[in-house]
Amino acid sequence: MTSAQRDVATPGAGTAGRRYRLGVLDGDGIGPEIVPAAMRVVDAALRAAGAPGVAWVPLPFGRAAIDEFGTPVPDVTLTTLAELDGWVLGPHDSASYPEPHRSRLTPGGAIRRHFDLFANIRPARAFEGARAIVAGTDLVVVRENTEGFYADRNTRAGTGEFMPTADVAIAHGIVTRPGVARVAHTAFDLARRRRNRVTIVHKANVLRLTSGLFRDVCREVAEDYPDVAVDDYHIDAMTVHLLRRADEFDVIVTENMFGDILSDLTAEIAGSLGIAGSLNASHERAMAQAAHGAAPDIAGRGIANPAAVMLSGAMLLDWLGARHGDDPLRRAAHLAVAGVERTICDGTATPDLGGMAGTGEFADAVVAVISRLH
Known part of the structure; x- marks a missing residue:
């Protein structure tokens, strides 16, 4: 590529x-x-x-x-x-x-x-006068926009949710190597134009195959960017780190649902969803x-x-x-x-x-x- x-x-x-x-x-x-x-x-x-x-x-x-x-x-x-x-x-x-x-x-x-x-790019920057929770916040969440657990995006036809009975609801999350690779490249290219750091957010300790694939492919893409520092966090730990030290992060790359949630959080940390x-x-x-x-x-x-x-x-x-x-x-x-x-x-x-x-x-x-x- x-x-x-x-x-x-x-x-x-x-x-x-x-x-x-x-x-x-x-x-x-x-x-x-x-x-x-x-x-x-x-x-x-x-x-x-x-x-x-x-x-x-x-x-x-x-x-x-x-x-x-x-x-x-x-x-x-x-x-x-x-x-x-x-x-x-x-x-x-x-x-x-x-x-x-x-x-x-x-x-x-x-x-x-x-x-x-496929790429949803959501900056969070604290403006003076905007009542930021963490002053100095200046980061970007790069969210994969076509896969994951979102039923309206992760299949070519139909949706990723179904109910075999009235009392059982099932959702499947889709993670593909090409889908992760293209959004990871977007994140690393963006980091090169910013402060050269990418943080991968996942839940590979529990979702070992799907979220694990997301983490691993991002790590593989990182090898093409030796000048960009890389770290990774579980999604639950990341929410805490953002609340305490959002000003230390640069580019965050994550899957669809995590990205949706984190970008709302980082917007409020920067001052307002507005x-x-x-x-x-x-x-x-x-x-x-x-x-x-x-x-x-x-x-x-x-x-x-x-x-x-x-x-x-x-x-x-x-x-x-x-x-x-x-x-x-x-x-x-x-x-x-x-x-x-x-x-x-x-x-x-x-x-x-x-x-x-x-x-x-x-x-x-x-x-x-x-x-x-x-």
């Missing part, structure tokens, strides 16, 4: 000056409030970086798509996404969907599966998606924190910049992150971070900061 095949943001020939086409899927709950706020920040960062603006392509998704097309992810959405450079996905509230949609694969999961977005950006990526495509949900209890009140989806949008810009050798795009990504960070540091924050700013007010402040950074 070549380095180009290993890296989810495969560098390509320089294409600075290109205008990218990005899909927009607002989603449910607070999605129609926070996704447009993130679009404003992306546009402002591109202007400040001297990069061409992106062409936004709105697409039907979620409950609105059910009402219009009879499905939360219409065929036209999947077909159009395949033609785009990337997209921003808002949260979905599938628990509120009418049957049979409520019991089916979630719309986000359907898109991840369709495009084989600042938890996330990118789902393959070698060819990437989807920006905040780690949090649709928060229907606060939808329409104008108080939702858009920082996570703003940071997710910045991750998408950086991924595209790396893939296409587009330095202005990567500069725009840096400006977007700096804009969010400095806005929070300056005391403008939404209620979840202890502030009083609304969604729009926070977006205004971030755009203003980006213009000053330029």
Whole structure:
């Protein structure tokens, strides 16, 4: 496997000056409030970086798509996404969907599966003013996104859960050598761009075959990266280490379910799930998606924190910049992150971070900061 095949943001020939086409899927709950706020920040960062603006392509998704097309992810959405450079996905509230949609694969999961977005990259960085539990936290959880115990992702057809009788439920977890190897390479490549340390999280002391295979394949991949330090922890011990010394970790690679749980934990350690950006990526495509949900209890009140989806949008810009050798795009990504960070540091924050700013007010402040950074 070549380095180009290993890296989810495969560098390509320089294409600075290109205008990218990005899909927009607002989603449910607070999605129609926070996704447009993130679009404003992306546009402002591109202007400040001297990069061409992106062409936004709105697409039907979620409950609105059910009402219009009879499905939360219409065929036209999947077909159009395949033609785009990337997209921003808002949260979905599938628990509120009418049957049979409520019991089916979630719309986000359907898109991840369709495009084989195998790496879920979730940074956790403590911003000044964000009330971090462990100051100085700056790590990334790299989560394998297609296998493990998650029934909606670990088989080509059907699911990994079944009930032979009404009183017995069974789930099978899938771990494959190719699946682990590709996400491990993603983690080690990322570590080389950070602080050269990878921590493998597993439960091989109990799940000797499945979790043991995950650990062992990660260790095998580590041999290709002699400059990167490697250690490993059991999942239960890792939760304790993170609570006490999250600031000492760099890149954490783990399987699907453990990664989902750990990334929520590390987001709160860094300050709030509201600042938890996330990118789902393959070698060819990437989807920006905040780690949090649709928060229907606060939808329409104008108080939702858009920082996570703003940071997710910045991750998408950086991924595209790396893939296409587009330095202005990567500069725009840096400006977007700096804009969010400095806005929070300056005391403008939404209620979840202890502030009083609304969604729009926070977006205004971030755009203003980006213009000053330029």
